Amino acid sequence: MSYTPLYASARNTLRTEIRLRRNNLTTEQQKHFALQAAERVATHSRIQSSKTISVFLSFDGELNTAPLIDRLWREGKQLCLPVLHPFSAGNLLFLRYTPETALIRNRLKILEPQLDVTQVIPLSQLDIILTPLVAFDSTGQRLGMGGGFYDRTLKHWQEGVPYPIGLAHDCQHVDALPAEHWDVPLPEVITPGTVWTW
Numbered sequence: 457m458s459y460t461p462l463y464a465s466a467r468n469t470l471r472t473e474i475r476l477r478r479n480n481l482t483t484e485q486q487k488h489f490a491l492q493a494a495e496r497v498a499t500h501s502r503i504q505s506s507k508t509i510s511v512f513l514s515f516d517g518e519l520n521t522a523p524l525i526d527r528l529w530r531e532g533k534q535l536c537l538p539v540l541h542p543f544s545a546g547n548l549l550f551l552r553y554t555p556e557t558a559l560i561r562n563r564l565k566i567l568e569p570q571l572d573v574t575q576v577i578p579l580s581q582l583d584i585i586l587t588p589l590v591a592f593d594s595t596g597q598r599l600g601m602g603g604g605f606y607d608r609t610l611k612h613w614q615e616g617v618p619y620p621i622g623l624a625h626d627c628q629h630v631d632a633l634p635a636e637h638w639d640v641p642l643p644e645v646i647t648p649g650t651v652w653t654w
Protein backbone atom coordinates (compact mmCIF):
# COMPACT_ATOMS: atom_id res chain seq x y z
CA MET A 457 0.00 0.00 0.00
CA SER A 458 1.25 3.51 -0.69
CA TYR A 459 0.20 6.76 0.95
CA THR A 460 0.48 10.32 -0.21
CA PRO A 461 2.49 12.32 2.30
CA LEU A 462 0.37 15.32 3.29
CA TYR A 463 3.04 17.63 4.59
CA ALA A 464 6.28 16.69 2.80
CA SER A 465 7.23 20.22 1.86
CA ALA A 466 6.41 21.80 5.23
CA ARG A 467 8.38 19.04 6.94
CA ASN A 468 11.43 19.59 4.72
CA THR A 469 11.36 23.33 5.37
CA LEU A 470 11.25 22.66 9.12
CA ARG A 471 14.10 20.14 8.86
CA THR A 472 16.30 22.70 7.14
CA GLU A 473 15.45 25.41 9.65
CA ILE A 474 15.98 23.34 12.80
CA ARG A 475 19.15 21.68 11.48
CA LEU A 476 20.54 25.18 10.86
CA ARG A 477 19.52 26.21 14.36
CA ARG A 478 21.38 23.35 16.07
CA ASN A 479 24.41 23.74 13.77
CA ASN A 480 24.62 27.40 14.84
CA LEU A 481 25.22 26.53 18.50
CA THR A 482 28.75 27.50 19.53
CA THR A 483 31.37 24.92 20.53
CA GLU A 484 31.06 26.19 24.11
CA GLN A 485 27.28 25.77 24.09
CA GLN A 486 27.62 22.28 22.61
CA LYS A 487 30.04 21.28 25.40
CA HIS A 488 27.89 22.72 28.15
CA PHE A 489 24.64 21.21 26.81
CA ALA A 490 26.26 17.79 26.35
CA LEU A 491 27.24 17.70 30.03
CA GLN A 492 23.85 18.95 31.21
CA ALA A 493 22.04 16.33 29.14
CA ALA A 494 24.40 13.56 30.27
CA GLU A 495 23.54 14.38 33.90
CA ARG A 496 19.80 14.37 33.19
CA VAL A 497 19.90 11.09 31.28
CA ALA A 498 22.25 9.26 33.67
CA THR A 499 20.16 10.18 36.73
CA HIS A 500 16.80 9.37 35.08
CA SER A 501 15.13 6.55 37.05
CA ARG A 502 14.24 4.54 33.96
CA ILE A 503 17.85 4.70 32.73
CA GLN A 504 19.17 3.73 36.15
CA SER A 505 17.01 0.62 36.25
CA SER A 506 17.85 -0.44 32.68
CA LYS A 507 20.63 -2.78 31.54
CA THR A 508 20.82 -2.30 27.77
CA ILE A 509 20.53 1.10 26.11
CA SER A 510 20.82 2.13 22.48
CA VAL A 511 22.67 5.42 22.03
CA PHE A 512 23.70 7.24 18.84
CA LEU A 513 26.88 8.94 17.64
CA SER A 514 26.14 12.61 17.06
CA PHE A 515 26.59 14.48 13.79
CA ASP A 516 25.11 17.59 12.13
CA GLY A 517 24.93 19.66 15.33
CA GLU A 518 23.05 16.97 17.28
CA LEU A 519 23.42 17.00 21.05
CA ASN A 520 26.88 15.51 21.60
CA THR A 521 26.38 12.11 23.21
CA ALA A 522 30.11 11.45 23.91
CA PRO A 523 30.08 12.46 27.63
CA LEU A 524 26.87 10.49 28.17
CA ILE A 525 28.29 7.37 26.53
CA ASP A 526 31.43 7.48 28.73
CA ARG A 527 29.33 7.88 31.83
CA LEU A 528 26.97 5.02 30.96
CA TRP A 529 29.92 2.71 30.24
CA ARG A 530 31.45 3.64 33.61
CA GLU A 531 28.13 2.81 35.26
CA GLY A 532 28.24 -0.67 33.70
CA LYS A 533 25.45 -0.28 31.14
CA GLN A 534 25.51 -2.38 28.00
CA LEU A 535 25.29 0.05 25.07
CA CYS A 536 24.50 -0.42 21.42
CA LEU A 537 24.41 1.67 18.28
CA PRO A 538 22.14 1.72 15.23
CA VAL A 539 23.60 0.25 12.03
CA LEU A 540 21.97 0.65 8.61
CA HIS A 541 20.57 -2.75 7.69
CA PRO A 542 22.74 -4.23 4.88
CA PHE A 543 19.81 -5.42 2.77
CA SER A 544 16.51 -4.41 4.40
CA ALA A 545 16.27 -0.81 3.17
CA GLY A 546 15.09 1.76 5.73
CA ASN A 547 15.65 -0.54 8.70
CA LEU A 548 18.22 -0.52 11.48
CA LEU A 549 20.13 -3.24 13.28
CA PHE A 550 21.48 -2.64 16.78
CA LEU A 551 25.04 -3.74 17.52
CA ARG A 552 26.83 -3.93 20.85
CA TYR A 553 29.07 -0.89 21.44
CA THR A 554 32.11 -1.06 23.74
CA PRO A 555 35.25 1.14 23.89
CA GLU A 556 36.92 -1.52 21.68
CA THR A 557 34.30 -1.53 18.92
CA ALA A 558 35.75 -0.74 15.46
CA LEU A 559 33.73 2.00 13.76
CA ILE A 560 33.33 2.69 10.06
CA ARG A 561 31.53 5.51 8.24
CA ASN A 562 28.28 4.38 6.57
CA ARG A 563 26.79 5.66 3.30
CA LEU A 564 25.08 8.50 5.21
CA LYS A 565 28.52 9.47 6.59
CA ILE A 566 27.65 8.45 10.15
CA LEU A 567 30.04 6.30 12.21
CA GLU A 568 28.68 2.85 13.02
CA PRO A 569 30.10 -0.49 14.22
CA GLN A 570 31.44 -2.74 11.49
CA LEU A 571 28.81 -5.39 10.79
CA ASP A 572 29.43 -8.50 12.87
CA VAL A 573 26.48 -10.84 13.42
CA THR A 574 27.81 -11.96 16.80
CA GLN A 575 27.35 -8.39 18.06
CA VAL A 576 23.73 -7.91 16.95
CA ILE A 577 21.28 -7.32 19.81
CA PRO A 578 17.63 -8.08 19.02
CA LEU A 579 15.15 -5.25 19.74
CA SER A 580 13.52 -7.46 22.38
CA GLN A 581 16.74 -7.30 24.41
CA LEU A 582 16.98 -3.50 24.40
CA ASP A 583 15.47 -1.72 27.40
CA ILE A 584 15.73 1.85 26.10
CA ILE A 585 16.35 3.44 22.72
CA LEU A 586 17.75 6.95 23.01
CA THR A 587 16.31 8.40 19.82
CA PRO A 588 17.85 11.16 17.69
CA LEU A 589 15.50 13.70 16.15
CA VAL A 590 15.52 16.95 14.23
CA ALA A 591 12.43 18.49 15.88
CA PHE A 592 9.86 17.56 18.51
CA ASP A 593 6.65 19.28 19.48
CA SER A 594 4.56 19.92 22.59
CA THR A 595 2.66 16.63 22.15
CA GLY A 596 5.72 14.38 21.71
CA GLN A 597 5.56 14.16 17.92
CA ARG A 598 8.99 13.69 16.38
CA LEU A 599 10.51 14.65 13.04
CA GLY A 600 13.75 12.90 12.08
CA MET A 601 16.28 13.16 9.26
CA GLY A 602 13.76 11.76 6.77
CA GLY A 603 14.77 8.12 6.41
CA GLY A 604 11.94 6.66 8.48
CA PHE A 605 14.51 4.48 10.31
CA TYR A 606 13.31 5.17 13.84
CA ASP A 607 9.63 5.25 12.84
CA ARG A 608 10.02 1.67 11.61
CA THR A 609 12.04 0.62 14.67
CA LEU A 610 9.60 2.14 17.16
CA LYS A 611 6.37 1.10 15.45
CA HIS A 612 5.51 -1.52 18.08
CA TRP A 613 7.20 -0.11 21.17
CA GLN A 614 3.96 0.13 23.15
CA GLU A 615 3.52 -3.65 22.90
CA GLY A 616 6.75 -4.27 24.80
CA VAL A 617 10.34 -3.12 25.03
CA PRO A 618 12.24 -1.04 24.03
CA TYR A 619 11.09 2.23 25.54
CA PRO A 620 12.08 5.25 23.41
CA ILE A 621 13.42 8.49 24.88
CA GLY A 622 14.21 11.35 22.49
CA LEU A 623 17.42 13.28 23.03
CA ALA A 624 17.79 16.80 21.64
CA HIS A 625 18.73 20.41 22.23
CA ASP A 626 16.09 22.72 23.72
CA CYS A 627 16.20 24.73 20.46
CA GLN A 628 14.78 21.71 18.59
CA HIS A 629 11.40 22.12 20.28
CA VAL A 630 8.58 23.57 18.14
CA ASP A 631 4.93 24.17 19.13
CA ALA A 632 3.33 21.78 16.65
CA LEU A 633 4.71 19.51 13.92
CA PRO A 634 2.84 18.51 10.78
CA ALA A 635 2.60 14.78 11.61
CA GLU A 636 2.08 11.95 9.12
CA HIS A 637 0.16 8.82 10.14
CA TRP A 638 3.32 6.69 10.37
CA ASP A 639 5.02 9.06 12.83
CA VAL A 640 5.51 7.48 16.23
CA PRO A 641 5.09 9.98 19.08
CA LEU A 642 7.64 9.74 21.87
CA PRO A 643 6.64 9.23 25.51
CA GLU A 644 9.62 11.33 26.67
CA VAL A 645 12.23 13.75 25.34
CA ILE A 646 15.27 14.79 27.36
CA THR A 647 16.93 18.12 26.58
CA PRO A 648 19.71 19.89 28.54
CA GLY A 649 17.02 22.05 30.17
CA THR A 650 13.98 19.81 30.60
CA VAL A 651 12.60 16.28 30.78
CA TRP A 652 9.42 16.29 28.70
CA THR A 653 6.94 13.47 29.42
CA TRP A 654 3.61 12.68 27.78
Ligand SMILES: Nc1nc2c(c(=O)[nH]1)N(C=O)[C@@H](CNc1ccc(C(=O)N[C@@H](CCC(=O)O)C(=O)O)cc1)CN2
Pocket residue numbers: 512513514515516518538563564565566588589600601602603604605606
Ligand atom coordinates in the same frame (compact mmCIF):
# COMPACT_ATOMS: atom_id res chain seq x y z
N1 LIG B 1 23.35 10.33 14.98
C1 LIG B 1 22.37 9.79 14.29
N2 LIG B 1 22.47 8.54 13.85
C2 LIG B 1 21.46 8.01 13.10
C3 LIG B 1 20.31 8.75 12.79
C4 LIG B 1 20.23 10.10 13.26
O1 LIG B 1 19.26 10.85 13.04
N3 LIG B 1 21.28 10.56 14.00
N4 LIG B 1 19.31 8.17 12.05
C5 LIG B 1 17.96 8.52 12.14
O2 LIG B 1 17.14 8.06 11.42
C6 LIG B 1 19.68 7.08 11.15
C7 LIG B 1 20.33 7.68 9.91
N5 LIG B 1 19.40 8.54 9.22
C8 LIG B 1 19.74 9.52 8.33
C9 LIG B 1 18.81 9.85 7.34
C10 LIG B 1 19.12 10.79 6.37
C11 LIG B 1 20.35 11.42 6.40
C12 LIG B 1 20.69 12.42 5.33
O3 LIG B 1 19.88 12.75 4.50
N6 LIG B 1 21.97 12.89 5.37
C13 LIG B 1 22.63 13.86 4.52
C14 LIG B 1 22.71 13.49 3.10
C15 LIG B 1 23.31 12.11 2.94
C16 LIG B 1 24.56 12.02 2.06
O4 LIG B 1 25.48 12.83 2.23
O5 LIG B 1 24.58 11.12 1.22
C17 LIG B 1 22.22 15.27 4.82
O6 LIG B 1 22.86 15.78 5.73
O7 LIG B 1 21.33 15.85 4.19
C18 LIG B 1 21.25 11.11 7.38
C19 LIG B 1 20.94 10.16 8.35
C20 LIG B 1 20.56 6.11 11.87
N7 LIG B 1 21.62 6.76 12.61
Ligand SMILES: Nc1ncnc2c1ncn2[C@@H]1O[C@H](COP(=O)(O)OP(=O)(O)OP(=O)(O)O)[C@@H](O)[C@H]1O
Pocket residue numbers: 588589598599600601602603604605606607608611636638639
Ligand atom coordinates in the same frame (compact mmCIF):
# COMPACT_ATOMS: atom_id res chain seq x y z
N1 LIG C 1 6.56 2.09 9.83
C1 LIG C 1 6.85 2.38 8.57
N2 LIG C 1 6.71 1.45 7.60
C2 LIG C 1 7.00 1.74 6.33
N3 LIG C 1 7.45 2.95 5.91
C3 LIG C 1 7.60 3.90 6.81
C4 LIG C 1 7.32 3.67 8.19
N4 LIG C 1 7.59 4.80 8.88
C5 LIG C 1 8.02 5.70 7.96
N5 LIG C 1 8.02 5.18 6.74
C6 LIG C 1 8.44 5.86 5.49
O1 LIG C 1 9.70 6.44 5.68
C7 LIG C 1 9.79 7.69 4.99
C8 LIG C 1 10.40 8.75 5.87
O2 LIG C 1 9.57 9.01 6.98
P1 LIG C 1 9.80 10.32 7.87
O3 LIG C 1 10.00 11.50 6.97
O4 LIG C 1 8.70 10.42 8.88
O5 LIG C 1 11.17 9.96 8.58
P2 LIG C 1 11.84 10.59 9.88
O6 LIG C 1 11.03 10.32 11.10
O7 LIG C 1 12.13 12.00 9.59
O8 LIG C 1 13.20 9.77 9.91
P3 LIG C 1 13.91 8.85 11.03
O9 LIG C 1 12.86 8.02 11.73
O10 LIG C 1 14.86 8.02 10.24
O11 LIG C 1 14.63 9.76 11.95
C9 LIG C 1 8.37 8.02 4.54
O12 LIG C 1 8.34 7.89 3.15
C10 LIG C 1 7.49 7.00 5.19
O13 LIG C 1 6.46 6.59 4.35
